[in-house]
Amino acid sequence: MATEIERKFLVLGTPWASLPKGELMRQGYLTASKQKVVRVRIEGDAAMLTIKGATQGISRGEWEYAIPVKDAQELLELCDQPLIEKYRYRIPFDNMLWELDVFIGANQGLVVAEIELESEHQVFAKPDWIGAEVSDDARYLNSNLQRQPYSTW
Numbered sequence: 001m002a003t004e005i006e007r008k009f010l011v012l013g014t015p016w017a018s019l020p021k022g023e024l025m026r027q028g029y030l031t032a033s034k035q036k037v038v039r040v041r042i043e044g045d046a047a048m049l050t051i052k053g054a055t056q057g058i059s060r061g062e063w064e065y066a067i068p069v070k071d072a073q074e075l076l077e078l079c080d081q082p083l084i085e086k087y088r089y090r091i092p093f094d095n096m097l098w099e100l101d102v103f104i105g106a107n108q109g110l111v112v113a114e115i116e117l118e119s120e121h122q123v124f125a126k127p128d129w130i131g132a133e134v135s136d137d138a139r140y141l142n143s144n145l146q147r148q149p150y151s152t153w
Contacts, residue, residue, distance in 0.1 A: 009130045012129045012131045025101075026076065027083060028080065030075065038050070047068065047071070049067050080147070084105075103150065
């Protein structure tokens with residue numbers, strides 16, 4: 001089993017504005033509860049099926065499998081709507097990789113940065129565009145943004 005250890009932050013300003021256009025992601029959820037999430041995602045010309053276990057702190061079990069894009073497109077039709085749509089920018093900083101998500105559609109206006117860690121207590125430098133941490137705020141989980149989009153807050 002792989003373990004995902006992730007911290008999530010709001011973003012200050014528009015650090016992505018000078019970067020090449022991010023990769024469009026479309027994702028949906030076949031099931032989403034506190035105990036488990038089954039997600040389908042298309043990013044560019046690749047697709048993944050991801051299963052995540054219950055979150056404990058900022059860690060949870062995660063299993064990812066590449067699937068054919070055609071299958072992912074069909075599976076997205078089975079997912080609850082609206083789909084999560086966003087542009088992802090990958091920004092290296094201080095030997096770490098930040099993933100910055102600029103949401104569109106029902107979550108337009110939300111911009112979140114994530115960093116995956118090797119341990120929950122790993123120390124890391126933050127770029128100056130990192131704002132408030134929202135790792136413990138369940139509203140910012142993509143599976144919850146699907147059910148209660150940012151535009152409804």
